[in-house]
Amino acid sequence: MTTSKLESFRYDDKIVKFFIIATMVWGAVAMLLGVTIAFQLADWRLNLGLEWMTFGRMRPLHTNAAIFAFAGNGIFAGVYYSMQRLCKARLFSDKLSRVHFWGWQLIIVSAAISLLSGATTGKEYAELEWPIDIAITVIWVVFAVNFFGTLFNRREKHIYVAIWFYIATIITVAVLHIVNSLEFPVSFMKSYSIYAGVQDALVQWWYGHNAVAFFLTTPFLGLMYYFIPKAAKRPVYSYRLSIIHFWSLVFIYIWAGPHHLLYSSLPNWVQTLGMVFSVALWAPSWGGMINGLLTLRGAWDQVRREPMLKFMAAAVTFYGMATFEGPLLSIKSFNSLAHYTDWIVGHVHSGTIGWNYFLIAGILYYLVPQLWRTKIYSKELGQMQFWTATIGLALYIVSMWIAGVTQGLMWRAVEPDTGNLVYPHFIETVVRIVPMYWVRAIGGTLVLISFIMMIYNLYKTIKNAGEHEEEVFQAPAIEKSKGFLFFKKHRELEGLPLIFTILVVIAIGVGSAIEIIPSLVSTKFIQKNEAITPYTPLELAGRDIYIREGCYTCHSQMIRPMAAETMRYGKYSKAAEFVYDRPFQWGSRRIGPDIARVGGKYPHMWHYRHMWDPREVTLDSIMPKYPWLFSKKTDYQVLPKKLKVMAALGVPYGSEQIENAVANAKEQAEEIIAALEEGGVENKMKDKQIVALIAYLQRLGVEGRDIEDESTQEEEE
Amino acid sequence: MKSLVLSQWDLPLLPTIALLIFISLFVGVLWWVTREKNKSTYEEIKFLPLKEGNNHE
Structure with missing residues (x-):
């Protein structure tokens, strides 16, 4: 590859600013919804007797808002900022960027209206009905075209590991969303899944778990590999380890879905496979976590002073804790106690709050002063936010541990003499954990307050910033090659995105095919029985x-x-x-x-x-x-x-x-x-x-x- | 014990193939990243986030 003269260019930071603001708005909404449903569980009267206010409708809205609205906008902000700089190129198309932004916000608003009005598919984290599913697919394609177009126009020959994680995210989320959302419309906002029963469960949790993996983990790991070195002003601890981390994680994660269905009617071999690969996830997850933390070596004094680095360090630590707990909960004997209890809820929140919220907070504290060319309004407020959030999260997790273990043990308690259940009435096990629901609601409220502190801090930071010109950057262009497709003079590393994408598809395809296809095509595992008739x-x-x-x-x-x-x-x-x-x-x-x-x-x-x-x-x-x-x-x-x-x-x-x-x-x-x-x-x-x-x-x-x-x-x- | 294990593993062929693919992939990646030849490339790439292009204005 040869290089030519310097080219001047500007980055499109306006779109990053848009996504930052959306992240703050939807983050507050998602957390407010979470706090509301937490209080509803503590006191049922807070459902208010209104159909759109009941827990059953609000809870899917909370999860969708937290994952796709809050984390989603955070991902897009971080990806668009880092992509341009790692590629030394402006985003492929300003128009596509705007379509992406406004399309995503429209999807979020549609989701809110439809979920509260009761239009739902009834599949966790995939509740949105078919017109919104199609809109998601279209906007995701817009994002992908903008992303790969930028990659194609890059002025940097190497593709940094963060971009690998972004590629895996774009490809896998598309596959998961399309396969799991295959449904047959009945009306404008009602459809039936093309899968049924066990097959539907298998496909749904293959999607559900990998929504966590490829929406809440891989893009955030990409952001971690970019923003922690930026913030700490030192390179990643081991680039080699990051490569091993990437391939192991992408290959293994896709198999783990069946751990959501242990002891269910799913074929045993699929359950065992899900468990084994979940346990195997320990290694790459901790490899990545250690790599992230060791990047901060020699910068611990900054971690003490800077809220930005404090959030990042805590995020990586919570990632380590959540990815330790996850495989543990996937072990069948362990899962038999924890499944269906609040322990799982606590585990999920140690990931979404501890890992996703904290990393986004760290990134926003880095990005806002950079983009608005100013200094953070108050580091003290940032410190206060950190400790408020950490205490709130600790209360949340510990209360859910206690509630989960208590209820799990009560469900299985048997009188040694008679062999009867000690707590035959389910309600006895609910009453016992209601105090923990209050503790959880208080913990959640502290997390929400911490988030509002950040919004105020960043709002004041932006408000205090003065006018500034868009910066112009320079980098040598990569020489264009002549010829057609494979016959052209090969631009050595330019071909990598395509090869790389194919390898990612193979990595996720192996696990998906082996786990799902036998159960879809073979009647061996799910035999029909004449006694079971269709619904009237x-x-x-x-x-x-x-x-x-x-x-x-x-x-x-x-x-x-x-x-x-x-x-x-x-x-x-x-x-x-x-x-x-x-x-x-x-x-x-x-x-x-x-x-x-x-x-x-x-x-x-x-x-x-x-x-x-x-x-x-x-x-x-x-x-x-x-x-x-x-x-x-x-x-x-x-x-x-x-x-x-x-x-x-x-x-x-x-x-x-x-x-x-x-x-x-x-x-x-x-x-x-x-x-x-x-x-x-x-x-x-x-x-x-x-x-x-x-x-x-x-x-x-x-x-x-x-x-x-x-x-x-x-x-x- | 054997029957207990087998009862959880009632379709051994596909998972075994999967594990073999994973082990091959893992060993392959390990070999690739530890090649002495790639060391200098990785040393160069790891500094990419710290370079944003030359700001000339």
Whole structure:
């Protein structure tokens, strides 16, 4: 490669400023939502009896806002700043940058409106409905074109490791989002997943875990490898280690998804594979963490003085702690205690607050004075912010540890003499941990306050900055080569992005293919059973209400094959039971009990009263009231369309069933209302949504109670 | 013990292939980065974040 004369150019820092401001705005919104739902769990009355304010709708908004709005805008700010400087080139297109920025903000606003109004796919961290999914894909492509265009126009022959992490992020997030979001529209804001039951669970958690890996980890590691050396004014400790870190992490991370489904109906070999690779993640994660911390060698006096470096050092430390805890929680025996408890919630927040928020804070404290050519308004306020956030996070994590271990142990406690459960009523285990919910809410509030301190500090910094000219930089151009494609004189390292991208695709493709494809194409693992029939039209309508209200955020539908679980909930769940579940609703947290076999356990009237006011049937329940289910009518007219879409996806609904969907639904509603009338409910309630929901709940797990487990049969034979 | 392990590993072929691919990749990367020939390149690249282009205005 030859170099030529110096070229002058300017960086597009305006777009970085846009993303910085968006990061601050959405960060505050995401944390405010988090604090709100934390208080709702401590006191159910804070749900206010409003449908758009209930925990089930607010919680997905909180997670989406924290991941895609706060962390997302933070990533784009950091990537666009560092990309230009590492490539010594202005961003590929100013127009694409603006489309990217405004498109992403529009997606966030659409997500907020749709989630609060109950438009959700019911799949964690992928709740957004199909029109927004398409918008995300389009904007992500815009980002990718802008990114790779900049890379192509670069004036620096080498591609620094941070850019490797960005490439892995762009490619993998695109693959994950597209594969997991494949759905069949029913209406403008309603769709059904093309996957069902176990397959849906496998694909969803392959996506869900790797959303953490490739949205909250790899881009942040890229930012770490760029901004810590910048801030500490010294190069990365070991560039070699960063390369090993990158390849090991990218290859291993993609396998870890099934650790979210341990002891579920997922094939055992997939669970074990997920566990083994999760444990293997310890090595690259800690390699990266050590590399980040050792970059600060000799700069510890600055860490003491500078809030920017303090946040960065703490972020890397929390990354180390979270990536120690994650593999630990993936070990099957360990997971059997921690899964479905608040321990997981604490673990997640040590990552999103400790790693993501702290690193973003460090980066913003670096970027704002740089971009506005000024000094930080108050380092003292930055120090105060750091300690407020750290104390808040410590309260959060410790309270969730205590709540998680306490509840996990209470669920499995058995009387030594009788073999009965010590706490047979689930509510006993909830009441015990409510004090920890208050501690968590206080901790979360401190984190929010710390964030507001940063906004104030940065606002004052920006306000105090004077006018300044855009800087002009110079770098030698890389000579353009002649020829066409592979026949042209090869510009040696210019070809690397393409080769590199292909290698990344292979690295993530191996794990994805081996784990997912056998379960999608083979009937060996998920055998159908004739005893399991598709949902009736009214049950389907009820199921969609269940999804709309976000019931999966508090209730699981997966009984694990453990004595304490089968004693509490009934026979353990089998893969065949979920073949018509689009989407699956196994859940990930039991704030309330598992309801996989709640069907027939209580009379219709129990459910009716429970949804009106949960305290009427369970005195200390922390569940919100759902009064709107008693006033809103079930949409019967859409049922034929829903059945038709389900039939197109492979559910065995005949044409007669589709034609008679409305009549069948009304007939089943009459049966339910007849039973409710005995309890004094008026007949006019038969068209209300509560009746459809009762139809669905009374169906849960009934057919699966008596079916045999195929794998057990084989062993016995 | 053997049956316990096998019960968790009911499809050994694909995971074994995967582990072999990973080990090959890991050894390959390790060999590549520790080559003496690459040392000077890495020493050059690691300083990239500290260079933003020459500011001439």
